[in-house]
Amino acid sequence: MVLRIGVIGTGAIGQDHIHRITHSLTGGEIVAVTDVNSEQAHAVVERESLQAKVYDNGHDLIQADEVDATIVTSWGPTHEEFVLASIAAGKPVFCEKPLATTAEGCKRIVEAEMEYGKQLVQVGFMRRYDKGYRTLKQAVDNNKVGEPLMLHCAHRAPSVTNFSGDMAITDSFVHEIDVLRWLIQDDYVSTQVIQPRRTNLAEEGLQDPIIILLETKKGIRIDTEIFVNCQYGYDIQCQVVGETGIANLPEPPSLQMRSQAKLSTDILVNWKERFIEAYDVELQEWINSTVNGEVHGPSAWDGYVVAVTTDASIEAKQTGKIVPIEMPEQPAFYQDAKAEYTV
Amino acid sequence: MVLRIGVIGTGAIGQDHIHRITHSLTGGEIVAVTDVNSEQAHAVVERESLQAKVYDNGHDLIQADEVDATIVTSWGPTHEEFVLASIAAGKPVFCEKPLATTAEGCKRIVEAEMEYGKQLVQVGFMRRYDKGYRTLKQAVDNNKVGEPLMLHCAHRAPSVTNFSGDMAITDSFVHEIDVLRWLIQDDYVSTQVIQPRRTNLAEEGLQDPIIILLETKKGIRIDTEIFVNCQYGYDIQCQVVGETGIANLPEPPSLQMRSQAKLSTDILVNWKERFIEAYDVELQEWINSTVNGEVHGPSAWDGYVVAVTTDASIEAKQTGKIVPIEMPEQPAFYQDAKAEYTV
């Protein structure tokens, strides 16, 4: 059975997903697309040689009989609306981050989904599908480092432009928020933001780097450096310090060179290259589980937790205070959902 | 357009290819299978839920109208026969190594293919599709180490059973023979085999390790250690020493651990794991190029060169002498064939 997919939003990420579903993955077919820029939607259909209808808007696409499931890759502020419409239509939906632009929006989605009575929503946090993070999680799960006590993380990019103050949290750190709680199966209770000496190589007015300190229910402490003008490369680090040992996220494979008085391996500079395989795995597993009527990936609840943690971290950055993160208990409805993975 | 594939031989590697074409790759469909063990062929069709006809023998399968191309994964001594039959039928064929069990057999295939007038044959040397080797080739091609002068290689496996003396050459070293001349775009002119102190951990009577020394037309010297009872892991090393620097084949990615007074990464123990992605890429690219009526991978000529080099190396092992490798010039017919690859 082939999953017939409608894509809402044919910008960069939408085009990427259309391309990989059509050319690299199996079991899915793009049968419908829409975009506020209708011309672009038509152009994508032509360029990718899709057998797909171009719809006037997301709602019509969601309602269309030939659409089994939707992918929401439109402008962030429209996500909530289309996810809610997909739930109302009883159709599985893969929504790129953010699930909604506010914690309240996420909460409405959670409530709608629970009312519907069956999970339909998956959020596009691709790091859970990265082979490195999965290997790391496997090591943690298999007690290779004992009980985790601390995580030391870094999220670095060579440089950014048009990057406002909170985007270090909403666009960069958001990935750590999701993947780290998945990694250690724990929830956050507080957040603190430290603003180190500012690099002179950031755009005027941007505080870069920042360090975010999270505390979990179990007392695990997480420090994450977000440094988006680090110059030297795109570099994601994650170190789990446990009771008996330490595990580090693998470095991407690279030639080892001896040249010009250096023994070196390459560091990536492009974020896309870093997680390109993770995107493929993410969408393939979404197709597979959706065909089976299941959701294995990041749920609406996960998207809600991320939104609450993001809001608290922004407040922590603004106030310099340690800000509590208050979440209701995860409803039983969401507790069965587990990422199924093999490395 | 979907490539309709017939598979001759449903043993382990045949089953692997059927599974990946059906479940992981795109653009190919298994429509016919055959095996000397007819029951096994039927079982595979059922287990993989194939819409495939089971043929009595390879020749009938090759002739079948619904078969666009064949994959030969039967017992080695039958390869030549089925490859020749595919050529006679004008059908593209992917043949696992060896192309034929003798250099003469390979030569017959080369001649048949040239007479047919169009390349149809690809040989299953998967290392050319390994991301690491491709990155290494890219570095060499882009002059990152200057002109190559020496290659230091190692091919190690934890242990083997039922492994006779020449298999270190015919089954293990055969991969280096193919991939190294592809890597440096050169041809071999002599071979020498050194028999070091024997490990006590090999089966009675097996000389293990051996070191093989190859010389190329350009004078590049290649030393390869083959050590198939090295105990510690499955470990493939390739170091290119050039005029200005040195590049090493990447180590497979791994967690870095700090534990029990060691800072360590894992070494694989299973050869399948090492090249599993290469197999996927190999077959996907074969499907893609075959659909376009082209052969980009290891050609019949490459298979022939490997067979001649293998024979000379076996003689070198038996005699302890430096044995010349004499090949006719590569015909123009084969010179356009180039591996197309991106890393």
Added chain:
Amino acid sequence: MVLRIGVIGTGAIGQDHIHRITHSLTGGEIVAVTDVNSEQAHAVVERESLQAKVYDNGHDLIQADEVDATIVTSWGPTHEEFVLASIAAGKPVFCEKPLATTAEGCKRIVEAEMEYGKQLVQVGFMRRYDKGYRTLKQAVDNNKVGEPLMLHCAHRAPSVTNFSGDMAITDSFVHEIDVLRWLIQDDYVSTQVIQPRRTNLAEEGLQDPIIILLETKKGIRIDTEIFVNCQYGYDIQCQVVGETGIANLPEPPSLQMRSQAKLSTDILVNWKERFIEAYDVELQEWINSTVNGEVHGPSAWDGYVVAVTTDASIEAKQTGKIVPIEMPEQPAFYQDAKAEYTV
């Protein structure tokens, strides 16, 4: 000219220094020793075949004509007294940490030394003499990473016994306090202590690990994990994140092994082994500079800064608050003193 040295305190560290001055270093001779345990002092003289007089107490030793300079390696609470006596006698003194057990004690030493009008005191912070830290400082000084913005450090030991709560600060972190401000030529303005999930492998009642956050005048942020029951080894990490790159303290040299499915290097388990060469360099440089009538190493002022920072960090641990570190400006008297070093 040979420096004639008197040693006050012939316990473990005193014996080590006596041994290295007598057998490994040049330019120094032990001519006098004393210890509260007079028998032990005599035994050391005999075992090391010293031409040294055993004095009844430190004050007599300091006054002795044949003593050019003193080394204070007695019980911590006696340090202040003997350092002050050495200053009063106008004799150079090398004092193991702590300079005094209180910040006030350190301040008294600073004042006495300023009144005397010439630096005489060096404090035994050996990390400044470690080749790794010196190489790191050289990289920072030579702008290899641009302006430093953050330091991520770790100080880990396999296990401890009889270790009370504040010793993680007074005995372990104290080394980072000294070496890091020397490394970045900056001073601390605040400290915060985080208490992560406690390892179950520490002695009952001991909070282990802790994380200490320091802020400097320039805004550099330093996080240091102190984890003294980490099980896996004695491991000192220091990473300087600068505007253009990152430098890590070198790992101690080690064989690289391939064995049992691991590619590994050794991690030390014994702290003594980690800094043994640093102790040799420290004492040799102290002898050399003392003969020249100079102090190049950690000064009384440095000892005072460490004491103030230690006190503030203990308060921060007890209160959970961010505690300001208030120090007067470094007097001009101490500003000329510079560590002289070559890597």
Added chain:
Amino acid sequence: MVLRIGVIGTGAIGQDHIHRITHSLTGGEIVAVTDVNSEQAHAVVERESLQAKVYDNGHDLIQADEVDATIVTSWGPTHEEFVLASIAAGKPVFCEKPLATTAEGCKRIVEAEMEYGKQLVQVGFMRRYDKGYRTLKQAVDNNKVGEPLMLHCAHRAPSVTNFSGDMAITDSFVHEIDVLRWLIQDDYVSTQVIQPRRTNLAEEGLQDPIIILLETKKGIRIDTEIFVNCQYGYDIQCQVVGETGIANLPEPPSLQMRSQAKLSTDILVNWKERFIEAYDVELQEWINSTVNGEVHGPSAWDGYVVAVTTDASIEAKQTGKIVPIEMPEQPAFYQDAKAEYTV
């Protein structure tokens, strides 16, 4: 007791040894020097502030009453003469390589020493004193890799000038000849030299690199790449492949840098820096053992073995043949001599 040393030859290496004995090491004193360039000898005495007499020639120096032991660092062709004279005088002698310029010369020294009845001669092969090689030997001795089967070595320098063809063997490989048989406690039985594609970056007419293959009595095979215009650095590699694992000579310690899209450590470019600590240890241990009337380091016999192996390797280079290395059994006289070392 201080060892009173006379130095014959005050060129570069002679000056280095004088300096280290005078300023870094303990237990030795330079009391006499001589050089064909008498002015230079005087200048060294003055510059190093030695209390040393300048002799007209080596023989007078050897005979001088105040000289306990000699260091021969004169021009190579004079080594044999001065070593024989030291033996005749019954005085311990440390001779830089070569012990003599011919195997016959070495043999004469061996015979003279045996006739004298007590070992007096140590040859300056400093690698045995390198901490890395010692750690590697300790691993081999402690069975960390099982029985050694193969050694893969490389000896690379950035570039050379005025370097004639055989110097790759007599000046570079000579170090491997000595240290490798010490490492594996074995002797050589044959040698073969391979001449790979020549780098264009060597001086006109110089064959560079070469590969030398040695076989030992136990059947261990050693391949060593000598590449003295490798451009990228001074790089000494030694890998021991044993029955159960592999050990590599440690890389010199270095900062790990993240900069400009590279994760790198430094490679040395200067050979002196690589072995500077080994020279210190070598001379210190020579002083210590000489004071005890013993020889622990490379003996006259070792120097003789090196000379024979060097000659055979030069013949192998010239002829392209596998050349046998024929040595008499090591006399019992030399079998008790063992390098005493701790890492």
